[in-house]
Amino acid sequence: MFPVLFEVFGIKIYTYGVLVATGVFLAYFLLLRLGKREGLNTNHIENTMLLALIFGIVVSRITYIVEHPEQIKSITDVFAIWHGGLTFFGGLIGGIVGALIGIYRYRFPIWKTADLSVIAVAIAHSIGRLGCTSAGCCYGKPFLAEDINPGIHFSDKFPFFYVVFPEGAVAPPYIPLYPTQLMEFLGLLAIFFILLFFYRRKPFDGFVFALYMLLYGALRFFLEFYRGVTPPIQPIGLTWNQLVSIFMVISSVAFMVMLGYERKAKKA
Numbered sequence: 001m002f003p004v005l006f007e008v009f010g011i012k013i014y015t016y017g018v019l020v021a022t023g024v025f026l027a028y029f030l031l032l033r034l035g036k037r038e039g040l041n042t043n044h045i046e047n048t049m050l051l052a053l054i055f056g057i058v059v060s061r062i063t064y065i066v067e068h069p070e071q072i073k074s075i076t077d078v079f080a081i082w083h084g085g086l087t088f089f090g091g092l093i094g095g096i097v098g099a100l101i102g103i104y105r106y107r108f109p110i111w112k113t114a115d116l117s118v119i120a121v122a123i124a125h126s127i128g129r130l131g132c133t134s135a136g137c138c139y140g141k142p143f144l145a146e147d148i149n150p151g152i153h154f155s156d157k158f159p160f161f162y163v164v165f166p167e168g169a170v171a172p173p174y175i176p177l178y179p180t181q182l183m184e185f186l187g188l189l190a191i192f193f194i195l196l197f198f199y200r201r202k203p204f205d206g207f208v209f210a211l212y213m214l215l216y217g218a219l220r221f222f223l224e225f226y227r228g229v230t231p232p233i234q235p236i237g238l239t240w241n242q243l244v245s246i247f248m249v250i251s252s253v254a255f256m257v258m259l260g261y262e263r264k265a266k267k268a
Helices: 015-037 042-067 075-079 088-106 110-135 180-199 207-223 240-267
Strands: 004-008 011-014 151-154 161-164
Touching (some): 004 015, 015 042, 088 110, 110 180, 110 207
Antiparallel strands (some): 004 011
16 A cells, blocks of 8 residues: 655665564564473574575565566566565465474474464464555455545445555556455454464464464465455366465364374373
8 A cells, every 4th residue: 555665865665575574573572482481492493483584585485476477577576575575375385394494403392383383473474464455465356346546445345345556556556456465464363363362272282283274274265265366277266375275274174183182192
């Protein structure tokens, strides 16, 4: 909505970058606090998070370029993430690879670490979606409405509000669109608080991780019907993001069953 936050001496500070950085810092401090409570070495947590961040950004950008090659006009565009242009699933895969390297290097308990990590991921991702709103990336399909003035508008139809982007955003300008970025922000914020609630009451390590996979997989599967950036795969009529979401949901159930069984076996 406001791609450029402010400009100093001709240098543009992009809202997307500021909000993504804010989400990362919130995740960083939250992860350190929870990790310290679990008795984990905070220096090792910092190093592991740095690995996850580097791998996550690189893979996320690569998958975005593969998905949207039409937005790459020059070599500079390949690196211009400050304009928006990171895919979450690519970032998640890269982040997991980086985190696993740190977990192996510092011998962290894998499922306990996974529980901590997804809480941090949820809050960082939610703030990041506000960045998407500012840049106009990850935009929704056209919404039937008459007001084409840039801004957020209320409606009597689901989801009861829509968004119109101005010229200069990634999204097509002056067209009412489903507010998929803000819908995901609200959904992720709810997931964050749910995870935080169950983290203090989890029946076994790995439960919070599995719950995150279930909740976010379901959320993303639903939102993909309203997103306008990823065409469905023919003839199944689902996007590749929805296929990944289905895999997340199935995996979450498998993790819960497996880890719950292991817990019972250890008690026995």
